[in-house]
Amino acid sequence: MKANHLLLASAAFLLLAGPARAEWSSCLSGLRHTAAGAGVSQQTIASATDGLEPNDAVSFMDKQPEFTTPVWDYVAGLVDEERVEEGQAMLHKYGQALHAAESRYGVDPATVVAVWGVESDFGKSFGKRPVVQSLATLACEAPRRNDYWRKEFVAALKILDGGDIRAEEFMGSWAGAFGHTQFMPSTFLGTAVDLDGDGRRNIASSAADSLGSTANFLRKSGWRSGEHWGFEVRLPESYSGPTGRGHKQPMSFWESRGISRLDGGGLGGGSAGLMLPAGRNGPAFLVTKNFDAIYAYNAAESYALAICVLSDRLRGRPGIQTPWPTDDPGLSRAERRELQGLLVRAGYDVGDADGVIGTKTKEAIADYQGRVGLPRNGRASLKVLKALRGG
Known part of the structure; x- marks a missing residue:
């Protein structure tokens, strides 16, 4: 009976897998045809796609943290003392390349390094999935x-065909973004530059090329040299005026509505939009066109805000001063690693205590929250960390 059951199960699997495999083969054939029509060589197409099988990329489509994580959690994990210290070291280490990029494209080093820090933790986290797959x-x-x-x-195959990136280093995120500053292939084709002068635009192995390419992207996205991204402001208690980064107005407009800098000073010149990422009870920011240029990198306000705040910290300025409207703030990466270590001590399997809050960690947190009477949401927060410290 066991052998019969195994045969039946195998037959059922083949019946289910057959149409899916046929659809995959047909689609891949169409992709090859499109790439050939776009001028990609048959040698590159065959090398990149022969025997290619699908991976798990689709499962990540609705799990992007910039859209699914509270803004205070998102910023806390990206703008912490570790990243500030390392970013300042990168400013020094790559000063020559950053100066060259600023001279050519007009984007200041702190902003470029902040993008690098948020996108790949200064080259330590490129992603491990083959881009073409x-x-x-x-x-x-x-x-x-x-x-x-x-x-x-098709853009990815063009990159391989052009020889800027070798196949073995063409690894990236689930969505196909790759390199130090995580360009999508089409962005690479239109924006990447050879800043180090070796004849290749290689953002996978050259930090200098990546920094120059990022500065070029921001310039093409509307960056205004010498203008700041914006700043945190104080709203009057009765404020009920317009909001939204797209609602740009002269600074005099915002001053007439009682908005001031945190120190009470004037807003200066230019125009900006009022952004309230957590509503009227949280931090408020007046943001300029340069904020929009960073937003163009990844269309999420929490993402752009993290880069902007990190760039300020790299300049020696303070971070966000107004408390977020929560009694349970987010954690830095060091605190997340501590939380994972404490969960391990409590008997949970969370994998490596690396500060990355994955499925195992979320499941362990949710179980622990249920045990100690906290809301069972799997969120790595200060209340969970304090409970673990005291347990």
Whole structure:
């Protein structure tokens, strides 16, 4: 009976897998045809796609932290003392390349290094998935934006065909972003530069090329040299005026409505939009066109804010001063590692205590929260950490 059951199960699997495999093969064939029509050589197409199988990229589509995480958690994990100290070291180490990038593209070093820190932790976290495989998977199996993923797939093959990036180093995120500053392939083709002068635009192995390419991207996205991204402001208690980063007005407009800098000073010149990332009870910011240029890198306000605040910290300025509207703040990476270590001591399997809050850690947190009477949401927060410290 066991052998019969195994045969039946195998037959059922093949019946289910057959149509899916046929659809994959048909889609991949179409992608190859499109790439050839775009001028990619047959040698590159064959090398990149022969035997290619789908990966798990689709499962990450609705889990991007900048859209699913409270803004105070998101910023706390990206702008911490570790990243500030390392970023300041990078400013010194790559000073020559950053100066060259600023001279050519007009973007200050602190902003470029802040993008680098948020995108890949200064080159330590590129992503481990083959870019071509991820983009083929998304082009064929994603529930939406398939045309976009097809375009990026073809762009990825063009990069390989051009020789700027070698196949073995063409690794990235689930969405196909790669390199020190995580460019999508089409962004690379239109924006990447050879800042180190070796004849290749290689953001996978050259930090200098990555920094120059990022500065070029921001310039093309509307960066205004010499203008700041914005600053934190104080709202009058009765404020009920317009909000939104897209609602740009002269600074005099905001001053007439009782808005001031945190120190009570004037707002200066230029124009800005009023951004309230956590509502009227949280920090408020007046943001300029340069904030919008950073937002163009990844269309999420929490993402752009983290980069802007990190850039200020790299300049020696303070971070966000107004408390977030929560009684349970987010954790730095050091605190997240401590939390994971304490969970391990409490008997949970969370994998490596690396500060990355993955599925195992979330499940362990949720179970622990249930045990100690906290809301069972799996969130790595100060209340959970304090409970673990005292347990």
